[in-house]
Amino acid sequence: xxxxxxxxxxxxxxxxxxxxxxxxxEATQPDPVKLLHREPKEVSWPHTGPFGKFDRAQLQRGxxxxxxxxxxCHGLYHVxxxxxxxxxxxxxxxxxxxxxxxxxxxxxxxxxxxxxxxLPTDKFYRPFPNEQAxxxxxxxxxxxxxxxxxxxxxxxxxxxxxxLTGYGEEPPPGFEVPDGLNYNxxxxxxxxxxxxxxxxxxxxxxxxxxxTVDQMAKDVVAFLRWAAEPELEVRRRVxxxxxxxxxILAVLSYLTYRRVWADVKP
Amino acid sequence: xxxxxxxxxxPKSPFMKxxxxxxxxxxxxxxxxxxxxxxPRNLNFFYNFGVLAxxxxxxxxxxxxxxxxxxxxxxxxxxxxxxxxxxxVNQGWLxxxxxxxxxxxxxxxxYVHIFRGLYYGSYKAPREIVWMLGVVILLLMMATAFMGxxxxxxxxxxxxxxxxxSLFSAIPLVGEPIRQWLVGGFAPDNATITRFFSLHYVxxxxxLGVVILKVWALHIPGSTNPTGxxxxxxxxxxxxxxxxxxxxxxxxxxxxIAFVAVSFFIPNALGHPDNYIPANxxxxxxxxxxxxxxxxxxxxxxxxxxxxxxxxxxxxxxxAMFASILLLLFLPWLDTSRVRSANYxxxxxxxxxxxxxxxxVLGYVGAMPAEEPYVRIGQLATMYYFAHFLIILPIVSAVExxxxxxNSIAEAVLGKSAAQxxxxxxxxxxxxPAE
Numbered sequence: 001x002x003x004x005x006x007x008x009x010x011x012x013x014x015x016x017x018x019x020x021x022x023x024x025x026e027a028t029q030p031d032p033v034k035l036l037h038r039e040p041k042e043v044s045w046p047h048t049g050p051f052g053k054f055d056r057a058q059l060q061r062g063x064x065x066x067x068x069x070x071x072x073c074h075g076l077y078h079v080x081x082x083x084x085x086x087x088x089x090x091x092x093x094x095x096x097x098x099x100x101x102x103x104x105x106x107x108x109x110x111x112x113x114x115x116x117x118x119l120p121t122d123k124f125y126r127p128f129p130n131e132q133a134x135x136x137x138x139x140x141x142x143x144x145x146x147x148x149x150x151x152x153x154x155x156x157x158x159x160x161x162x163x164l165t166g167y168g169e170e171p172p173p174g175f176e177v178p179d180g181l182n183y184n185x186x187x188x189x190x191x192x193x194x195x196x197x198x199x200x201x202x203x204x205x206x207x208x209x210x211x212t213v214d215q216m217a218k219d220v221v222a223f224l225r226w227a228a229e230p231e232l233e234v235r236r237r238v239x240x241x242x243x244x245x246x247x248i249l250a251v252l253s254y255l256t257y258r259r260v261w262a263d264v265k266p
Numbered sequence: 267x268x269x270x271x272x273x274x275x276x277p278k279s280p281f282m283k284x285x286x287x288x289x290x291x292x293x294x295x296x297x298x299x300x301x302x303x304x305x306p307r308n309l310n311f312f313y314n315f316g317v318l319a320x321x322x323x324x325x326x327x328x329x330x331x332x333x334x335x336x337x338x339x340x341x342x343x344x345x346x347x348x349x350x351x352x353x354x355v356n357q358g359w360l361x362x363x364x365x366x367x368x369x370x371x372x373x374x375x376x377y378v379h380i381f382r383g384l385y386y387g388s389y390k391a392p393r394e395i396v397w398m399l400g401v402v403i404l405l406l407m408m409a410t411a412f413m414g415x416x417x418x419x420x421x422x423x424x425x426x427x428x429x430x431x432s433l434f435s436a437i438p439l440v441g442e443p444i445r446q447w448l449v450g451g452f453a454p455d456n457a458t459i460t461r462f463f464s465l466h467y468v469x470x471x472x473x474l475g476v477v478i479l480k481v482w483a484l485h486i487p488g489s490t491n492p493t494g495x496x497x498x499x500x501x502x503x504x505x506x507x508x509x510x511x512x513x514x515x516x517x518x519x520x521x522x523i524a525f526v527a528v529s530f531f532i533p534n535a536l537g538h539p540d541n542y543i544p545a546n547x548x549x550x551x552x553x554x555x556x557x558x559x560x561x562x563x564x565x566x567x568x569x570x571x572x573x574x575x576x577x578x579x580x581x582x583x584x585x586a587m588f589a590s591i592l593l594l595l596f597l598p599w600l601d602t603s604r605v606r607s608a609n610y611x612x613x614x615x616x617x618x619x620x621x622x623x624x625x626x627v628l629g630y631v632g633a634m635p636a637e638e639p640y641v642r643i644g645q646l647a648t649m650y651y652f653a654h655f656l657i658i659l660p661i662v663s664a665v666e667x668x669x670x671x672x673n674s675i676a677e678a679v680l681g682k683s684a685a686q687x688x689x690x691x692x693x694x695x696x697x698x699p700a701e
Contacts, residue, residue: 002596002599003599003660006593006660007657009589009652009656010652010655010656013586013589013648013656014649014652014653014657016570016572016574016575017570017649018645019572019574020569020571021649023571023572025638028637028638079353083353148349148542151534152540154539156539188552228542230353231359235363236530236531238360238530239526239529239530243527246522246523247523250516250520250523253512253516253518254516256515256516257516260512261512261513264307264504
């Protein structure tokens with residue numbers, strides 16, 4: 001009975017699928033945007049690879065690029081000022097950086113809403129109070145939070161680097177870039193609302209590194225990788241120690257297994 | 267329970283004697299996973315995956331309990347609370363990555379475990395209930411994993427919840443009210459995340475309960491073995507401890523090496539980047555895909571693209587997707603061959619490997635966008651999936667001529683003459699068949 005019902009059900013499923021298989025498909029036109037869209041460039045950083053470590057100087061340069069360029073539109077929602085101590089700033093420097101920003105607060109004496117200088121324990125200052133304000137100021141585009149951008153995009157670092165350095169090309173003849181958008185073949189729709197953010201010499205690095213677009217893009221991507229994965233270095237260190245420990249344990253447990261079974265196998 | 271030659275538990279110290287007559291817990295352990303449980307001596311490494319699955323479940327429960335201490339099940343705070351765990355909770359990133367990848371590893375070992383059962387005929391009499399409890403565990407795991415994926419309230423969380431719950435709206439007449447009742451509203455919202463959190467916390471303990479039933483049911487006939495023939499005497503078995511505890515511990519270390527390598531070095535490789543974007547009901551991701559372990563079933567769901575026989579395509583897909591798992595419950599009666607192991611079933615063995623390839627193809631198609639040629643490949647693969655279990659298996663088991671079976675496990679392992687020698691020193695006890 002089970003087999004008869006099963007076989008009938010199987011035949012019905014196969015019939016429906018065969019029908020669906022044979023139904024002719026409508027011819028689809030290739031999407032012109034897909035032809036223009038490009039895969040991200042291949043780049044590597046000092047922290048690339050299983051043993052890589054962040055270059056602290058690069059992270060600080062990247063923070064400078066974020067602070068002087070990106071932060072006018074993009075927030076870093078999940079990062080605190082105190083976290084900057086982990087990329088080599090002293091507590092006094094962090095305090096000074098935080099104090100440059102005014103954050104909303106409540107006056108403890110009157111209960112009125114006021115602003116006060118940010119503290120190291122505060123999260124990074126958000127350039128817009130809410131999404132509506134951000135859209136109103138940016139031609140209805142919403143600049144995304146950057147604290148997770150590297151994890152939130154396929155090929156995270158390469159993608160962001162390619163996007164930042166992918167401006168300046170002329171779109172192919174016949175391709176209209178809508179008003180207020182910019183042509184960038186690394187963006188999924190190739191028309192991005194963000195105008196070219198980096199130009200040569202836009203920031204002045206304290207350590208004398210030439211501020212080329214390529215250099216600034218690399219630096220800020222490294223900083224954003226750190227912002228997305230502040231645990232990266234300790235994770236790799238603990239992972240390596242765990243693997244070492246487990247490898248020794250595996251050898252010992254294999255020897256134990258062979259010893260226990262020694263009298264059994266012919 | 268078990269075989270007559272199983273070692274008997276003898277409490278040695280006065281305290282253990284006292285305890286044994288009041289709460290015989292050490293006796294239970296002795297008979298379940300100790301020297302009192304005889305196991306076929308010829309089990310290969312594929313038989314270790316059951317223990318690994320149990321370990322994976324415990325890892326999920328322990329890491330999950332810790333995560334729940336820091337997680338906030340509210341649409342406004344869920345995403346930020348995950349980032350709080352990743353950044354501000356001491357070793358929070360470790361606990362979360364272990365939990366995230368632990369789910370994937372749980373499914374990997376369970377899928378290997380299932381295919382091992384299919385290859386060696388572990389679902390056949392007298393182990394039908396062991397197998398069926400396993401199918402129940404698989405269903406509970408899928409439900410638990412799906413609800414867990416919703417909890418971070420990222421883009422894939424939200425849209426995955428939207429797609430999966432909307433499957434229920436395919437049921438004629440009552441579908442839409444059922445969907446709204448499950449979701450707690452017209453779309454996934456705060457009511458959804460709170461109930462999913464509650465269920466995601468409790469279901470693993472239900473799984474644990476079914477695991478206990480499954481191990482209990484397994485211990486009546488004992489494990490199958492690669493020859494598929496029954497245990498006939500003491501020369502065919504070895505006590506679980508120390509032989510299989512030592513073997514299981516070795517495989518556990520290998521499992522941990524793979525688990526640690528992924529969790530520490532490529533922790534997000536098995537996930538989807540869109541889930542690091544907070545949920546936005548107004549913006550649909552380009553491709554909505556479930557977690558990798560549900561992809562074959564997602565491919566089956568999407569393979570049905572035409573309305574036929576008065577049934578809309580969506581309903582066909584939903585029926586087929588549930589049928590693809592539920593048919594496993596009937597497998598003991600679909601396969602009538604009396605030979606268990608595919609080692610002695612030359613025709614079945616070919617179809618078994620075709621099924622393995624077929625499920626991998628389904629998984630690949632499930633990850634691809636719904637366009638040609640993937641849709642047609644998925645339709646062919648889905649056809650084979652159902653034909654394999656519902657049509658080919660009953661016919662093959664009726665017409666196939668199996669290879670000659672060895673007389674006993676000991677003979678298969680040691681060779682004919684050695685088996686007789688091995689049987690002789692067992693104190694002249696006449697080997698008794700297990701059944």
